Amino acid sequence: MVNQQPEVLAVEPALLGEGPLWLPESKQLVWVDIEGKCIHMLSPGTGAQRVIMVGERISAIVPAEDGRLVCALQSGFYFLDLQKEGLEWIADPESDQPGNRFNDGKCDPAGRFWAGTMPLEGNEPVGSLYRLDQDGSVRRMLSEVRCSNGLAWNPDAAAMYFIDTYTRRIDRFDYDARTGSIGNRRAVVHIPPEQGLPDGMTIDAEGMLWVAFWGGSCVARLNPGSGEWLQRVELPVSQVTSCCFGGDGLEELYITSARTGLSEEQLQKEPLAGSVFRCIPGVRGLPANVYKLQA
Ligand code: CA
Numbered sequence: 001m002v003n004q005q006p007e008v009l010a011v012e013p014a015l016l017g018e019g020p021l022w023l024p025e026s027k028q029l030v031w032v033d034i035e036g037k038c039i040h041m042l043s044p045g046t047g048a049q050r051v052i053m054v055g056e057r058i059s060a061i062v063p064a065e066d067g068r069l070v071c072a073l074q075s076g077f078y079f080l081d082l083q084k085e086g087l088e089w090i091a092d093p094e095s096d097q098p099g100n101r102f103n104d105g106k107c108d109p110a111g112r113f114w115a116g117t118m119p120l121e122g123n124e125p126v127g128s129l130y131r132l133d134q135d136g137s138v139r140r141m142l143s144e145v146r147c148s149n150g151l152a153w154n155p156d157a158a159a160m161y162f163i164d165t166y167t168r169r170i171d172r173f174d175y176d177a178r179t180g181s182i183g184n185r186r187a188v189v190h191i192p193p194e195q196g197l198p199d200g201m202t203i204d205a206e207g208m209l210w211v212a213f214w215g216g217s218c219v220a221r222l223n224p225g226s227g228e229w230l231q232r233v234e235l236p237v238s239q240v241t242s243c244c245f246g247g248d249g250l251e252e253l254y255i256t257s258a259r260t261g262l263s264e265e266q267l268q269k270e271p272l273a274g275s276v277f278r279c280i281p282g283v284r285g286l287p288a289n290v291y292k293l294q295a
Pocket of ligand 1: 150242
């Protein structure tokens with residue numbers, strides 16, 4: 001049954017909710033609160049919740065093939081052991097840039113972790129997009145990024161989609177799964193100012209993008225081939241940050257939001273700001289790509 005009317009989940013609102021991830025084996029939704037410096041976990045089936053305090057800004061989490069998570073923290077890439085709640089440092093490509101922090105990240109179809117950075121203040125193009133490979137080495141894949149967001153790969157693993165939020169564009173790259181290289185960057189969707197800013201993104205089984213709009217109170221389904229706006233899920237909060245598919249058949253869409261930066265007056269108008277929402281959009285998602293460890 002298609003139900004595009006989003007429901008709010010009974011979880012503590014985040015200051016800056018982000019990076020939702022569905023773990024199919026444990027049937028859990030995981031997301032981060034970047035400014036709350038923690039990870040939230042929810043089992044929608046039972047309502048069981050868990051919060052893991054990280055102690056610094058955390059902006060992205062991906063599953064690793066051994067059951068751990070790989071995370072992007074302000075001080076770089078880490079493994080997280082969920083049982084021990086222990087962090088193990090992997091690498092920090094921006095140890096010389098204390099004015100930046102990591103932002104969105106995802107794994108590619110071959111199991112490399114991509115995550116980008118942004119300045120803590122302002123929107124100068126001082127961020128980069130990095131690729132963490134299986135051997136723990138890190139490469140800078142893009143530079144002069146203002147606010148790195150919204151990564152997705154298409155179902156046949158031939159294209160990577162990327163959002164640098166302040167460009168108001170969704171860009172497509174040719175992607176080579178074997179080498180992890182990208183090229184032939186071009187804009188496939190231009191976002192008009194009244195839509196807000198494009199933020200986090202996921203992709204469905206039909207290769208259509210689902211993009212969260214910061215300041216736009218919605219998630220929209222976009223066709224990256226034609227640039228057409230296909231579907232829109234309206235939300236009762238303005239700062240919509242990201243989305244992912246979850247549930248048994250990946251038929252549910254989970255949506256994160258933020259309350260940071262809103263005035264008292266705005267918070268009275270949107271008391272659910274920072275909440276996580278869920279709807280049944282009528283199309284299935286793709287399972288999250290997993291970080292592959294070196295054999
Ligand atoms: Ca984001």
